[in-house]
Amino acid sequence: MQTQTTLWESLSRLYPHIKPILPRLILGLVCALGASLMALAIPQVFRVLINDALAVGGATSTVWIAAGVVLLLGVLEATFVALRRQFVIAPATTVETNMRTSFYRHLQDLTVAFHDRWGSGQLLSRAMTDLNLMRRWMAFGLIMLVVTSLTVVIGVVIMFLTSWVLALIFLAAALPIMIYGFRFRTSYSKVSRKSQDQAGDLATTVEESVHGIRVLKAFGRSREALEGFNLQAEELRQTEIYKARSLANFSLIVTLLPELALGASLVVGVLFAANGDLSIGALVAFFATAAVVATPVEFIGPLLAMTFTAKTAIDRHYEVMESVNTITDPEEPVRLADPRGDVTFTDVHFRYPDAEEGTPDVLNGINLTLRAGETMALVGVTGCGKSTLLQLVPRLYEVTGGSIAIDGTDLRSISIADLRTHVSVAFEDTTLFSNSVRENVLMGAEPRDDKHADEILEGALEVAQAHFAYSLPDGVDTLIGEEGLSLSGGQRQRIALARSIASKPRVLVLDDPLSALDVRTEELVEEGLRKVLLHTTTLIVAHRPSTVALADRVALLEDGRVTDVGTHTELLARNTHYRYVIASLPDGPTDLDAELEDLENDDEGALT
Numbered sequence: 001m002q003t004q005t006t007l008w009e010s011l012s013r014l015y016p017h018i019k020p021i022l023p024r025l026i027l028g029l030v031c032a033l034g035a036s037l038m039a040l041a042i043p044q045v046f047r048v049l050i051n052d053a054l055a056v057g058g059a060t061s062t063v064w065i066a067a068g069v070v071l072l073l074g075v076l077e078a079t080f081v082a083l084r085r086q087f088v089i090a091p092a093t094t095v096e097t098n099m100r101t102s103f104y105r106h107l108q109d110l111t112v113a114f115h116d117r118w119g120s121g122q123l124l125s126r127a128m129t130d131l132n133l134m135r136r137w138m139a140f141g142l143i144m145l146v147v148t149s150l151t152v153v154i155g156v157v158i159m160f161l162t163s164w165v166l167a168l169i170f171l172a173a174a175l176p177i178m179i180y181g182f183r184f185r186t187s188y189s190k191v192s193r194k195s196q197d198q199a200g201d202l203a204t205t206v207e208e209s210v211h212g213i214r215v216l217k218a219f220g221r222s223r224e225a226l227e228g229f230n231l232q233a234e235e236l237r238q239t240e241i242y243k244a245r246s247l248a249n250f251s252l253i254v255t256l257l258p259e260l261a262l263g264a265s266l267v268v269g270v271l272f273a274a275n276g277d278l279s280i281g282a283l284v285a286f287f288a289t290a291a292v293v294a295t296p297v298e299f300i301g302p303l304l305a306m307t308f309t310a311k312t313a314i315d316r317h318y319e320v321m322e323s324v325n326t327i328t329d330p331e332e333p334v335r336l337a338d339p340r341g342d343v344t345f346t347d348v349h350f351r352y353p354d355a356e357e358g359t360p361d362v363l364n365g366i367n368l369t370l371r372a373g374e375t376m377a378l379v380g381v382t383g384c385g386k387s388t389l390l391q392l393v394p395r396l397y398e399v400t401g402g403s404i405a406i407d408g409t410d411l412r413s414i415s416i417a418d419l420r421t422h423v424s425v426a427f428e429d430t431t432l433f434s435n436s437v438r439e440n441v442l443m444g445a446e447p448r449d450d451k452h453a454d455e456i457l458e459g460a461l462e463v464a465q466a467h468f469a470y471s472l473p474d475g476v477d478t479l480i481g482e483e484g485l486s487l488s489g490g491q492r493q494r495i496a497l498a499r500s501i502a503s504k505p506r507v508l509v510l511d512d513p514l515s516a517l518d519v520r521t522e523e524l525v526e527e528g529l530r531k532v533l534l535h536t537t538t539l540i541v542a543h544r545p546s547t548v549a550l551a552d553r554v555a556l557l558e559d560g561r562v563t564d565v566g567t568h569t570e571l572l573a574r575n576t577h578y579r580y581v582i583a584s585l586p587d588g589p590t591d592l593d594a595e596l597e598d599l600e601n602d603d604e605g606a607l608t
């Protein structure tokens, strides 16, 4: 995940984002430089003042002129500072927002496999803190670093022009600063990376415990969670302290050495002045310039620290931005205008990217055909790969071998947007967004107008037995999800089910979507579903016999393969493993022979 780049390589990655605002950044830079020049000009006025006006026989009017010039320079300096802010802040914030938007868009694009690997806190801290750090560096750090360096260079040149000997003494301090600065750069970059990663991990912990607060409380694990959090927070604190110490040491050197050099040059300067080799005005101007230069020199420590932190933020940002979405549209997608809905799995293999080497594929050669309009239940022991197989149909994960086709067209030949208008999903673990019931349900639907939207909504809520939505405080416009009204597990599942059927998909994949419903509601939902599923090809993971009853045929998944396909009755009659799986389902029949007999009698009755 972590990339190794030089400071320059990292910072230059920002160039494409900075390019559109470059003219304003340059204006900001010019203003900042103007402010520094004004500050540097003030000592020169002192020089003239002391050498001419305060000398014996000097004119009083010169004092007033000098005071006026100093005042003017001060006002100009303040104006330049204000203008710098004016030029830079708004465009830098726009860059930050644009980068955040493209980061979010990229996160949406990236595969589920990517999101399996990354902690949510790491992504959150990259989206918020890192981009904020980058903006601050762009708007302030970058400009001030350039201006500070220029101010120091110009100041030193002026000092050289005033007295080269004194300037050399002052400059002697630069060498140890540069050597120490090199060490500081390496150590600070490392510790800054560590602290930003640790902050991301800490955010993940907070996010996880907020999501899992009920479990933590119910199992009385709040204390352990707090201890874990404390441990992580303490590690971050230590890193931050180390970081602050490292900066403090550097700042000490950067402040102390020029002061020492200044002391030495003061002694030499006074001797020069006493010998008449240097005018008093020049001596005062030298020290006033040195004082002006000392401030940016002291500032270099924090500015470098800011730059290294920005480098880390840029690296962390691009680690995500450069993660490639491997599930992409084909170059020339085949348009699926009005598919019948035959779904064929041909020798499908799949293994998760983080699967251990040498282990067999989770799906190890699946061959299965679903006829258009057919409902097929997928049955197998826990962990055999049912959910995994389902997620391959909307291409949430990509097959690692073989192919899946709709009406004979390989899924990879269809554009993802097109595919997902025809394939809809509902999972056991429902996610609702902080939106109204209406928006949640109509997420995948494409209504012609408001009236049509209302009809779709009503129909979907009817099938999913989710009429309760009309009695919520604001009816179907009630805000639900994390920021809205809390719904029960069963209510959430029904809304999610309504969402999956609202788009009237040609192919529906359902991962045990009725698990949280009571028996009576489940029956009603199944009744509604039967009508809807009549024209929809459905693959449904069954964890309960009642779900199996929805299906026309059942596929048995065993050791990564479909080992048998048939009606429930046929499989009960001929397949021992199927009998074992059915018997182990919750609410499964205990007397399978009696059940089989009943079913066969039912079948015969239906035929006569």
Ligand SMILES: Nc1ncnc2c1ncn2[C@@H]1O[C@H](COP(=O)(O)OP(=O)(O)OP(=O)(O)O)[C@@H](O)[C@H]1O
Binding pocket: 116, 352, 354, 355, 362, 380, 381, 382, 383, 384, 385, 386, 387, 388, 389
């Ligand atoms: N995101 C993932 N990354 C790595 N391995 C995974 C991931 N999701 C599932 N697995 C592994 O893949 C295997 C199949 O999991 P899957 O969820 O498909 O099984 P399942 O048949 O649906 O199980 P259940 O009936 O318990 O829901 C399991 O061994 C599981 O540990």
